[in-house]
Amino acid sequence: MSLARAESRRLLKRRFTKFLMLGVLLILGAVAAGTYFSNEKVTEAQVTEARAQAQRDYQQSLLSAQQDKEKCLAAQGTPEAVNWGPGCENLYTPSQEDFDYQWYMPESFEFVQEFPDMISVLAVVLAAAAFLIGASFVGAEWNSGAMMNLLLWRPQRLRVLGTKLLVFLGWFTGVTLLLGAVWAGVFRVIAEYRGTTDKLTSGAWQSLGLMGLRGLALVVAAGALGFALASLGRHTGMALGALIAIGAVQIGVYVMAGLSGLKYPEAYLAPLWGVAWLYKEFVLQDYTSCDFNTSSGCEQETFTLTWQVAGVGMTAVVVLIVGIAMWTMRSRDIT
Known part of the structure; x- marks a missing residue:
């Protein structure tokens, strides 16, 4: 052998x-x-729902950011201005890219x-x-x-x-x-x-x-x-x-x-x-x-x-x- x-x-x-x-x-x-x-x-229905949910969250975040900006502008010249930082233009503004629909979909x-x-x-x-x-x-x-x-x-x-x-x-x-x-x-x-x-x-x-x-x-x-x-x-x-x-x-x-x-x-x-x-x-x-x-x-x-x-x-x-x-x-x- x-x-x-x-x-x-x-x-x-x-x-x-x-x-x-x-x-x-x-x-x-x-x-x-x-x-x-x-x-x-993943089904087409799940993709459609995920896109819709992402869009709803984006719109809600956009509305919230707009409200924060209005509060910041209204606070200028008052003691409340210290809570908003140096400038209202620097506040975060959401974008569509921040809400990817794939994040709302199940694991695949x-x-x-x-x-x-x-x-x-x-x-x-x-x-x-x-x-x-x-x-x-x-x-x-x-x-x-x-x-x-x-x-x-x-x-x-x-x-x-x-x-x-x-x-x-x-x-x-x-x-x-x-x-x-x-x-x-x-x-x-x-x-x-x-x-x-x-x-x-x-x-x-x-x-x-x-x-x-x-x-x-x-x-x-x-x-x-x-x-x-x-x-x-x-x-x-x-x-x-x-x-x-x-x-x-x-x-x-x-x-x-x-x-x-x-x-x-x-x-x-x-x-x-x-x-x-x-x-x-x-x-x-x-x-x-x-x-x-x-x-x-x-x-x-x-x-x-x-x-x-x-x-x-x-x-x-x-x-x-x-x-x-x-x-x-x-x-x-x-x-």
């Missing part, structure tokens, strides 16, 4: 793999069911606008599962001594560890692609019966497909990190401990960056890099660059974290940690 086939059987027969994937399916099923039952198909699933968030949910859930399964796949064998026994049969260290990693990533890539296709079909059906598929053009499909591929890359990266960290520590707990430690360090760096007055302290948080990767960009704002107490107002300084920068950063981290895991596998004693 080939090494790759043996590793595939070992991966698929592990109870942890089966139970965790069952949990993933339950979570995804709950998300899909919740989306289905929390949305509804718009596929083009809302399915990207569902892609993110799928990617995050599968990335977490990939990290845990990858860590357990190699960590349990180190802890139980099965790795030492395997190396007696196949003494090529790097080949053994590399085959394990490639088999795991290959299977999880296939699972992700399969679940991604099913996920898109499920929400396409939800949009048909509990929402709308308007603006679902070939360009929209292409954009969603590219986002799905970026989600796949995130899943693969998480799986490789979990595998490499567990291999470095020769225990599943090493990967979990490293994840907790990295999270604690990031929070500490974020707090210290904020206290020291550095711009964009959120840039030190890894989850935001994942958001930028999935959604193509994430705009950070420097809230200290604007004095909100001034009457003139100002625009805050911004920094855009692009998916290219996030991708390069995540790739560098994954390549570094996997490379160290391979190097230690070659150089350390097997005990």
Whole structure:
């Protein structure tokens, strides 16, 4: 039997793999069911009523604003003028755009606008599962001594560890692609019966497909990190401990960056890099660059974290940690 086939059987027969994937399916099923039952198909009558309600509220707000302006003008030159500010012309006047009829309509699933968030949910859930399964796949064998026994049969260290990693990533890539296709079909059906598929053009499909591929890359990266960290520590707990430690360090760096007055302290948080990767960009704002107490107002300084920068950063981290895991596998004693 080939090494790759043996590793595939070992991966698929592990109870942890089966139970965790069952949990993933339950979570995804709950998300899909919740989306289905929390949305509804909007009828023409509901659209007409929403437009009418928006117009009524607009007229009522316009009348109220006019009455306030008249009271302000009447109060000029009297002690009551202090209650209306420096000038009546500065009072708020509502516009038609402030009363969008869509705000008066029931929740309805718009596929083009809302399915990207569902892609993110799928990617995050599968990335977490990939990290845990990858860590357990190699960590349990180190802890139980099965790795030492395997190396007696196949003494090529790097080949053994590399085959394990490639088999795991290959299977999880296939699972992700399969679940991604099913996920898109499920929400396409939800949009048909509990929402709308308007603006679902070939360009929209292409954009969603590219986002799905970026989600796949995130899943693969998480799986490789979990595998490499567990291999470095020769225990599943090493990967979990490293994840907790990295999270604690990031929070500490974020707090210290904020206290020291550095711009964009959120840039030190890894989850935001994942958001930028999935959604193509994430705009950070420097809230200290604007004095909100001034009457003139100002625009805050911004920094855009692009998916290219996030991708390069995540790739560098994954390549570094996997490379160290391979190097230690070659150089350390097997005990």
